[in-house]
Amino acid sequence: xxxxxxxxxxxxxxxxxxxxxxxxxxxxxxxxxxxxxxxxxxxxxxxxxxxxxxxxxxxxxxxxxxxxxxxxxxxxxxxxxxxxxxxxxxxxxxxxxxxxxxxxxxxxxxxxxxxxxxxxxxxxxxxxxxxxxxxxxxxxxxxxxxxxxxxxxxxxxxxxxxxxxxxxxxxxxxxxxxxxxxxxxxxxxxxxxxxxxxxxxxxxxxxxxxxxxxxxxxxxxxxxxxxxxxxxxxxxxxxxxxxxxxxxxxxxxxxxxxxxxxxxxxxxxxxxxxxxxxxxxxxxxxxxxxxxxxxxxxxxxxxxxxxxxxxxxxxxxxxxxxxxx
Amino acid sequence: xxxxxxxxxxxxxxxxxxxxxxxxxxxxxxxxxxxxxxxxxxxxxxxxxxxxxxxxxxxxxxxxxxxxxxxxxxxxxxxxxxxxxxxxxxxxxxxxxxxxxxxxxxxxxxxxxxxxxxxxxxxxxxxxxxxxxxxxxxxxxxxxxxxxxxxxxxxxxxxxxxxxxxxxxxxxxxxxxxxxxxxxxxxxxxxxxxxxxxxxxxxxxxxxxxxxxxxxxxxxxxxxxxxxxxxxxxxxxxxxxxxxx
Numbered sequence: 001x002x003x004x005x006x007x008x009x010x011x012x013x014x015x016x017x018x019x020x021x022x023x024x025x026x027x028x029x030x031x032x033x034x035x036x037x038x039x040x041x042x043x044x045x046x047x048x049x050x051x052x053x054x055x056x057x058x059x060x061x062x063x064x065x066x067x068x069x070x071x072x073x074x075x076x077x078x079x080x081x082x083x084x085x086x087x088x089x090x091x092x093x094x095x096x097x098x099x100x101x102x103x104x105x106x107x108x109x110x111x112x113x114x115x116x117x118x119x120x121x122x123x124x125x126x127x128x129x130x131x132x133x134x135x136x137x138x139x140x141x142x143x144x145x146x147x148x149x150x151x152x153x154x155x156x157x158x159x160x161x162x163x164x165x166x167x168x169x170x171x172x173x174x175x176x177x178x179x180x181x182x183x184x185x186x187x188x189x190x191x192x193x194x195x196x197x198x199x200x201x202x203x204x205x206x207x208x209x210x211x212x213x214x215x216x217x218x219x220x221x222x223x224x225x226x227x228x229x230x231x232x233x234x235x236x237x238x239x240x241x242x243x244x245x246x247x248x249x250x251x252x253x254x255x256x257x258x259x260x261x262x263x264x265x266x267x268x269x270x271x272x273x274x275x276x277x278x279x280x281x282x283x284x285x286x287x288x289x290x291x292x293x294x295x296x297x298x299x300x301x302x303x304x305x306x307x308x309x310x311x312x313x314x315x316x317x318x319x320x321x322x323x324x325x
Numbered sequence: 326x327x328x329x330x331x332x333x334x335x336x337x338x339x340x341x342x343x344x345x346x347x348x349x350x351x352x353x354x355x356x357x358x359x360x361x362x363x364x365x366x367x368x369x370x371x372x373x374x375x376x377x378x379x380x381x382x383x384x385x386x387x388x389x390x391x392x393x394x395x396x397x398x399x400x401x402x403x404x405x406x407x408x409x410x411x412x413x414x415x416x417x418x419x420x421x422x423x424x425x426x427x428x429x430x431x432x433x434x435x436x437x438x439x440x441x442x443x444x445x446x447x448x449x450x451x452x453x454x455x456x457x458x459x460x461x462x463x464x465x466x467x468x469x470x471x472x473x474x475x476x477x478x479x480x481x482x483x484x485x486x487x488x489x490x491x492x493x494x495x496x497x498x499x500x501x502x503x504x505x506x507x508x509x510x511x512x513x514x515x516x517x518x519x520x521x522x523x524x525x526x527x528x529x530x531x532x533x534x535x536x537x538x539x540x541x542x543x544x545x546x547x548x549x550x551x552x553x554x555x556x557x558x559x560x561x562x563x564x565x566x567x568x569x570x
Contacts, residue, residue, distance in 0.1 A: 187410070193431040
């Protein structure tokens with residue numbers, strides 16, 4: 001990634017941190033919180049779904065683990081920060097279980113397996129009433145007691161900066177190249193000595209930990225969570241859509257995706273009321289059809305095409321077709 | 326001294342098909358051997374067995390004193406077995422340079438060092454002009470070279486070249502063959518697999534191993550092998566004899 005992108009991102013983050021000094025409306029801050037929360041979630045998902053190309057549609061498992069972990073453990077008397085750490089550890093355990101099994105599967109089977117795991121967790125949370133409160137839900141302790149919404153907003157910006165920093169670091173490292181190699185061709189990655197199973201699992205660990213922290217923040221802001229909210233397919237989808245809309249496998253994509261998707265959905269909600277879901281759906285279809293690489297991906301490939309136009313006489317081959325004898 | 330690569334009575338079945346049937350041979354260090362045979366003879370299966378993609382049903386494979394039979398592909402690569410794929414498998418969203426860097430990452434974790442080594446390999450394969458192109462836009466001859474470049478960048482002790490000249494014109498194939506001839510200079514043994522570009526085999530191979538229906542039917546120097554009646558019968562065809570190569 002070019003230095004100029006990093007500079008723009010740094011300035012944007014710095015300005016974002018100053019927002020609570022100017023904006024005092026809870027409503028606006030809450031929307032901004034949601035944007036940054038999903039930016040962080042999108043960045044976390046992007047490590048697995050974008051860079052590694054493993055379409056996870058079950059990130060609600062880690063999101064829910066964060067929210068429920070924080071709620072249950074602090075109910076049992078653990079201090080808040082320790083509950084948060086343990087909630088992250090629970091998410092890592094889930095990642096290990098889910099990844100260990102699902103990463104053996106490729107393509108759509110992997111996506112289905114991740115959905116299945118998240119759904120199992122949701123059903124468990126609904127039925128293990130003693131542990132989770134069942135359908136009624138569970139109280140989540142507040143992380144902050146004064147100037148609440150401003151602090152939550154700043155936490156979400158902080159989490160996004162953390163996820164962004166991790167993504168930039170990874171995308172410039174050997175580990176990042178390994179992820180992209182696995183995405184493009186797992187057999188090739190293996191043939192140059194990449195232990196694909198382990199690399200995928202590490203990526204999922206990082207992703208799950210960040211997602212769990214976001215889940216804990218989310219639960220703690222609303223003080224209450226129910227299974228159908230934090231463990232739902234809707235959450236899994238929204239996380240994936242944010243990253244794909246902005247550009248899976250790009251550093252800035254998930255942030256752009258979160259800004260576009262969350263502000264659009266808020267705007268549409270206020271203008272069209274119940275019809276907003278319909279318009280939202282149509283928008284998604286349009287993006288998938290015409291910008292499969294997402295907003296940032298599309299912009300990047302336009303630039304790349306200009307920069308790297310092959311010299312004349314360079315014929316584009318039908319490389320995918322096997323050599324016929 | 327034990328052989329560098331030793332294929333010892335190896336068999337591999339897929340359901341009822343005996344893809345490799347009790348095959349034994351050895352490869353020495355700094356040797357270029359070619360496995361030839363008609364389509365479906367078991368060449369690719371053999372490469373997949375050596376590189377850990379498949380495991381033999383019977384027999385064993387030893388490489389550099391190590392038993393390979395239950396290795397994964399990435400472990401085989403770490404031991405020094407590089408490979409190319411018959412149906413090219415480039416990393417399509419990465420540039421040519423980045424593709425080769427992935428090979429170099431096997432022994433360095435620094436991207437800048439990997440890029441430096443990748444450039445060197447690309448220069449050797451005369452691909453430096455294509456370095457910054459995305460791999461997805463390359464023509465087939467370049468993709469074939471890219472397969473070799475990526476494998477070479479891992480600094481293998483043995484490289485498995487599965488049909489690297491298939492689909493190339495004779496000129497391109499011979500140009501590539503000239504480069505392959507120099508592999509022993511780098512201390513790399515090579516096992517190639519070729520279906521029908523005999524000219525390349527004759528000019529590059531120190532030794533030829535002929536497979537037919539999963540069975541080893543002949544072995545020897547290129548000159549010896551092409552005159553064996555069973556090889557002409559199973560593979561080269563009687564016309565070849567008339568041509569008197």
